[in-house]
Amino acid sequence: MENWVRMSEKGRHAVRLARAFLAAIAEPPAPALAGFVARRGACRAVEVIRRGKAPPDVLAEIEARYQHVSAEQLLEATEAAGARLVVPEEPDWPGGAVENLSGAREVGLPEVAEPIALWVRGRADLAAVLDQAVSVVGARAASGYGEHVAAEFGHGLANAGFTVVSGAAYGIDGAAHRGALAAGGRTVAFLACGVDIDYPAGHSRLLRAVAEQGSVVSEYPPGTAPRKHRFLVRNRLIAAAGRATVVVEAGARSGAGNTANTADALGRPVLAVPGPVTAKNSVGCHGMVRSGQAVLVTSVEQVLEAVSPLGVPGSVEVVGTRRRTDGLHPRAQRLHDSLRGMAGASADDLARDCGLPLGEVRALLPELELSGFAVRTDRGWSIAR
Numbered sequence: 506m507e508n509w510v511r512m513s514e515k516g517r518h519a520v521r522l523a524r525a526f527l528a529a530i531a532e533p534p535a536p537a538l539a540g541f542v543a544r545r546g547a548c549r550a551v552e553v554i555r556r557g558k559a560p561p562d563v564l565a566e567i568e569a570r571y572q573h574v575s576a577e578q579l580l581e582a583t584e585a586a587g588a589r590l591v592v593p594e595e596p597d598w599p600g601g602a603v604e605n606l607s608g609a610r611e612v613g614l615p616e617v618a619e620p621i622a623l624w625v626r627g628r629a630d631l632a633a634v635l636d637q638a639v640s641v642v643g644a645r646a647a648s649g650y651g652e653h654v655a656a657e658f659g660h661g662l663a664n665a666g667f668t669v670v671s672g673a674a675y676g677i678d679g680a681a682h683r684g685a686l687a688a689g690g691r692t693v694a695f696l697a698c699g700v701d702i703d704y705p706a707g708h709s710r711l712l713r714a715v716a717e718q719g720s721v722v723s724e725y726p727p728g729t730a731p732r733k734h735r736f737l738v739r740n741r742l743i744a745a746a747g748r749a750t751v752v753v754e755a756g757a758r759s760g761a762g763n764t765a766n767t768a769d770a771l772g773r774p775v776l777a778v779p780g781p782v783t784a785k786n787s788v789g790c791h792g793m794v795r796s797g798q799a800v801l802v803t804s805v806e807q808v809l810e811a812v813s814p815l816g817v818p819g820s821v822e823v824v825g826t827r828r829r830t831d832g833l834h835p836r837a838q839r840l841h842d843s844l845r846g847m848a849g850a851s852a853d854d855l856a857r858d859c860g861l862p863l864g865e866v867r868a869l870l871p872e873l874e875l876s877g878f879a880v881r882t883d884r885g886w887s888i889a890r
Contacts, residue, residue, distance in 0.1 A: 509595045517595075523547035524592040524622040525583075526576040529726045530554075530567040533738050536615035537562035543607060543619075547592070582727040583624060586701035591623045591631055599623075599635040602746045605771050617741045617767060620724040624700045626712075627720035634691050634719055638668035639812060640747030640768070642740075642761040643677025643754040644786045651677055651754035651786060654778055656684035658751060661805030663690020667812075668719060670695070670746045672739065673708055677753045677761070686714050695742045696723040697735035704731045737763050744768035748812040751776045752799065755789030762789045765799065774811050775799040833878070836861060840869050841878055841888070849884030 509517065524547050531538045541563045542550045553559050554571060583590055591597050606619040625631055639662050641655055659669045659681035669685035671678040673694035685692035694715045696704060700723045703709035712721055724742065725735065740760060744750055744767035752775065755761040765775045777799035780787030793799035802808050833841060843859040844850070852870060856863040870886055873879035880889050 520594050521590050522576040523551045525579040528622040529574045530571040533724050534618035535566045536610050536618035538566050539618040579726050586727050588624050588626045588700045591625050597631050599632045602635040606745050624723050625720050626700045627716040629720050634668045635746050638670045638747050640670040640743050640750040641681035642764045645674050645676040647676035647754050652680040655680035655753045659684025660688045663688035691719040693720045695739050697739040698731035699725050699727040699729040701727040740764040741767045749774040752790055753778045754786040757788045759789055769798055776802040837869055844888040848887045851885050
C-alpha cells in the first residue's frame with residue numbers, strides 16, 4: 506500500500522492495466538493464475554504470459570481469452586460505466602475481507618481463490634466499508650416472514666455500525682439491502698456479472714441506491730453477462746466479506762447454502778434463522794443448525810454477540826434498541842416493572858407487587874419521579890408516559 510502512494514501516476518496506471526488484463530483473461534476463481542500473480546506481481550505476470558512462458562496450469566486457464574483482451578478498452582469501459590477498478594496494490598483494496606481466500610487457495614481449497622481485481626460502482630472506500638461487515642443471504646423466492654426478518658436484520662446491523670453484504674437478488678438479498686438503506690447505513694452488493702449490468706433488472710433502482718450509500722462490486726469485467734455458475738463463484742466473496750454469514754431462509758439445496766458452506770470452510774461463523782417446520786424455505790436453515798454447522802439466531806442482538814470480540818459479549822451496542830430503563834439498577838427496574846401494571850398505586854401496593862421492602866420502595870419512588878420514570882397523582886403512583 507505504501508508503495509502505491511510512492512508510485513508515479515504512470516506506474517499506477519500500468520498496474521491497473523495489468524490487473525484489468527489478468528482479471529479478464531481467465532474465468533474466476535482461476536486458482537493457478539491467482540497464485541502465479543501473487544508470486545510474480547501483476548506487471549511481471551503479464552510480461553511472462555505475453556511471451557507464452559507461463560506455467561502449463563496457468564496457460565490452460567487463460568488459453569481461450571488472453572489473445573482477445575484489451576486492457577485499455579476495459580478501463581475505458583469501466584470509466585464509461587461510472588465505475589472504477591480497485592487493485593490489491595492500492596489502499597482501497599479490502600485486504601482484510603479477501604485475504605483468507607488466498608490462504609484457502611494455498612492450503613488446497615482452489616475454488617475459493619482470491620480475486621485478481623474488483624470493479625466497483627460507488628465512491629465509498631471499499632476497504633473501509635468492508636472493515637466491519639456481516640453477510641445476509643437467503644432464498645430468492647422468500648416468504649413474507651423471511652423478507653421481514655431480513656429487512657429487520659439489515660436495519661439493525663446498519664444501526665449498529667455494520668455494513669450489510671449481500672448479492673442484490675430478489676427475496677432475502679434485496680430485503681437485507683433495503684433494511685440497511687432505510688437505516689441510513691452502508692451496504693455492499695456483490696454481482697455475478699459486470700457492474701455495468703443491473704441484475705436482476707427489477708433491482709436497478711436498488712442497485713443505484715446501494716452504490717450511493719455503499720458499493721456495487723464484481724470481479725467480472727464490464728459487459729460480462731450473468732451465468733448460473735458465476736453466482737456460485739460470486740458467493741465466495743460474500744462469504745469472505747462478512748465477519749459472519751446469516752442465512753435467513755434456504756431450501757435443501759440453494760445458493761445461500763453454498764455461501765454458508767464457503768463461510769464455514771473459511772472459518773467464518775454461520776448463523777441461521779429458524780422458520781416453520783413445514784416451510785421448504787427453512788429446510789436448509791434447520792439442517793445447518795441440526796448438523797452443527799450454524800448457530801441459531803432470532804435477533805440482531807444475537808448476531809452482534811456472535812461477531813463481537815471473543816470474551817466481550819455485547820461489546821457492540823445496538824443503536825435504537827436500547828431501552829430508557831437500561832440505566833436503572835436492577836431493584837429500581839423491578840419497581841418500575843410493577844408500575845407498568847398498576848395505576849394510582851400506593852407504596853404499600855407496589856411493595857407487595859414487587860416484593861421489595863416498603864422502606865426501599867418509598868426511597869426509590871422519588872428517584873424514579875426525578876428521573877422521569879414515575880409520576881405521583883392524587884390517586885397514587887403511576888408510570889410516566
